C-alpha cells in the first residue's frame with residue numbers, strides 16, 4: 211500500500227483553493243493506486259519545534275560530522291520524528307498558497323526542521339548527496355495573481371525555484387508542480403475555470 215504524506219500549508223481549510231486541487235489529486239491517486247495510507251500534516255494545527263539555540267547547536271554538531279550530544283539529544287527527538295514521518299512516505303503532496311511571493315512561514319519552518327545533514331543529505335568528497343530520492347512529490351500551489359511561465363511576473367515566483375532547490379538537494383527528482391492562478395485577480399467564473407484546469411492537470415500527472 212502506498213504511503214502518502216500530505217503537507218498542508220494553508221490555514222483556510224474548506225475555503226482553501228489549494229486544498230480543493232490537492233483533494234482532487236488525492237482522489238485520483240486513490241483511483242490509480244487503490245487503497246493508500248494517507249498521513250495529513252496540517253502545518254497550522256501542528257506545534258512545530260522551534261529551531262532554537264539548542265536545536266541549532268545540534269545541527270552544527272551534525273554539520274561538522276559529530277554525533278548529537280548533551281541537551282541537543284533530547285531536543286532533537288521531535289525533529290527526528292518529523293524526518294521519519296517524511297521519509298516514511300512514498301508520495302508527498304505539498305499544498306502551498308503563495309504568501310508574499312514565496313511559501314507561508316509554517317512551510318519554511320517545517321523545511322528548516324526536516325532538512326538536516328545525515329538524514330536528508332550528506333556531504334561527501336564529491337560534494338553534497340541527497341538521501342531522500344525515490345519519492346514522488348507533487349507541489350500544489352495557488353496564487354492571487356498570475357505568475358505562470360512566460361508571463362512578466364514569473365520572475366517574482368519564489369515557490370517553484372525554492373522548492374525545486376530544496377527537494378533537489380534531498381535527491382528528490384520526481385517533482386510535479388500543479389499551479390492554480392490567478393485566484394484573486396480574477397472573476398469568480400475565471401477562478402473556478404482555473405481551479406478546474408489545475409485539477410485536470412493534477413489528474414493527468416498521476
Ligand SMILES: Cc1cc2nc3c(=O)[nH]c(=O)nc-3n(C[C@H](O)[C@H](O)[C@H](O)COP(=O)(O)O)c2cc1C
Pocket residue numbers: 220221222225226227228229306307308309310311312352353354355356393394
Ligand atoms: C498572507 C498572504 C499573503 C499573500 N501573498 C500573495 C502574493 O505575494 N502574491 C499573490 O499572488 N497572492 C498572494 N496571496 C493570495 C493567495 O496566494 C491566494 O489567495 C491563494 O489562492 C490562497 O490559497 P488558499 O485558498 O489555498 O489559502 C496572499 C495571501 C495571504 C493570506
